[in-house]
Amino acid sequence: MQAIFGIIFHSIGGFSAGSFYMPFDKVKGWAWESYWIVGGLFSWIIVPPLAAWLTVPDFMEIISSSSMSIIYLTFFMGVLWGIGGLTYGLGIRYLGMSLGSSVVLGFTAAFGALVPSIYYNLYPAVGKVSFTDMINSTGGRLVLLGVLLCLTGIAVSGKAGMMKERELSEEQKRKSIKDFSLVKGLIIAIISGILSAFFNYGIEAGKPLANAAVAAGFNPLYQNNVSFVVILWGGFATNFIWTTFLSLKNRTHKDFLNKTTSLFNNYMFAAIAGTIWFLQFFFYGMGESKLGNGASSWILHMSTIILTANFWGFYRKEWKETSAKTKWTIASGIVIIILSVFIVGIGNFKETLPLVHSFTGNQFQWCH
Numbered sequence: 001m002q003a004i005f006g007i008i009f010h011s012i013g014g015f016s017a018g019s020f021y022m023p024f025d026k027v028k029g030w031a032w033e034s035y036w037i038v039g040g041l042f043s044w045i046i047v048p049p050l051a052a053w054l055t056v057p058d059f060m061e062i063i064s065s066s067s068m069s070i071i072y073l074t075f076f077m078g079v080l081w082g083i084g085g086l087t088y089g090l091g092i093r094y095l096g097m098s099l100g101s102s103v104v105l106g107f108t109a110a111f112g113a114l115v116p117s118i119y120y121n122l123y124p125a126v127g128k129v130s131f132t133d134m135i136n137s138t139g140g141r142l143v144l145l146g147v148l149l150c151l152t153g154i155a156v157s158g159k160a161g162m163m164k165e166r167e168l169s170e171e172q173k174r175k176s177i178k179d180f181s182l183v184k185g186l187i188i189a190i191i192s193g194i195l196s197a198f199f200n201y202g203i204e205a206g207k208p209l210a211n212a213a214v215a216a217g218f219n220p221l222y223q224n225n226v227s228f229v230v231i232l233w234g235g236f237a238t239n240f241i242w243t244t245f246l247s248l249k250n251r252t253h254k255d256f257l258n259k260t261t262s263l264f265n266n267y268m269f270a271a272i273a274g275t276i277w278f279l280q281f282f283f284y285g286m287g288e289s290k291l292g293n294g295a296s297s298w299i300l301h302m303s304t305i306i307l308t309a310n311f312w313g314f315y316r317k318e319w320k321e322t323s324a325k326t327k328w329t330i331a332s333g334i335v336i337i338i339l340s341v342f343i344v345g346i347g348n349f350k351e352t353l354p355l356v357h358s359f360t361g362n363q364f365q366w367c368h
Helices: 002-019 022-026 032-055 059-064 068-095 097-122 131-135 138-167 170-176 182-195 198-205 207-215 224-250 253-257 263-291 295-315 324-349 354-363
Strands: none
Touching: 002 263, 002 295, 022 032, 022 263, 032 059, 032 068, 032 224, 032 253, 032 263, 059 207, 059 224, 068 097, 068 182, 068 198, 068 207, 068 224, 097 131, 097 138, 097 182, 097 295, 097 324, 131 138, 138 182, 138 324, 198 207, 198 224, 207 224, 224 253, 224 263, 295 324
């Protein structure tokens, strides 16, 4: 029964992560920076404390009584992740749901799998898995194979994007993706894929906050909701600074009171998008409490995100006017990335690399 609930929670979280951008399509007459920050207010400032209050009512007391060094470090990890989240939104803006999500998630997976082990190769620590340990173990070699396969899938997906750009006119490309730009989108997606992994470091930095919630007698199912509040403060800071800069630069700050647009609908759909985005964190934390922070959690969440995002990409007809060859190419890239997810998950599941779970289980899914 625990496993069934874990699967349900992870599936809901993955579906939320893969779907959050869809309500933004209903926002009309606003610049990207306008609807992004309104959605972000709900993602990072309004909904997380509400969720924490409903599940861990004393969350602010736990935060205020914790060491400032813990708060600062957790916040800073959120700032770095916030850049990844910001660029994820831009990646989808320029590449679309299908190609944008596949590239970002793929790079997050590859980066998240390798960096911790390389770090511990340079700075050994007791009980931590180094890159050398990975090479010398069956599970580690499977992880490296999965990373290589993941990068291959990204390359195939990128190839599909280039084929699409050659085949379609500017007008055709903008029918489904109004700001389509392959080169700009790929650069941004790579940056997003790398920095998005920092959400996991925020969870690790904020672990004392989660532990304090459990020690205070609150349900362990919701312990991470306390850490999420601080991490998402950091994410909000990054996004607020950048969108404010864009609003002043582009003079789009007038959007928020522009009565020539449907203000109610714009605020409502941006709020829905932001709330859906937060739900990925909420349900992942619940699923992880049932299945553990290992291969099963990661596979379920990542696979659901990739499949959901690409479903919406095809629903939005992002590949409609491309050739059959291009459609097969993007489909192949998606399949390869999903296969790489399973291979890395199997590698992490091997007893020879039990500690890799602590890195991969959370890192890969926090890509937006």
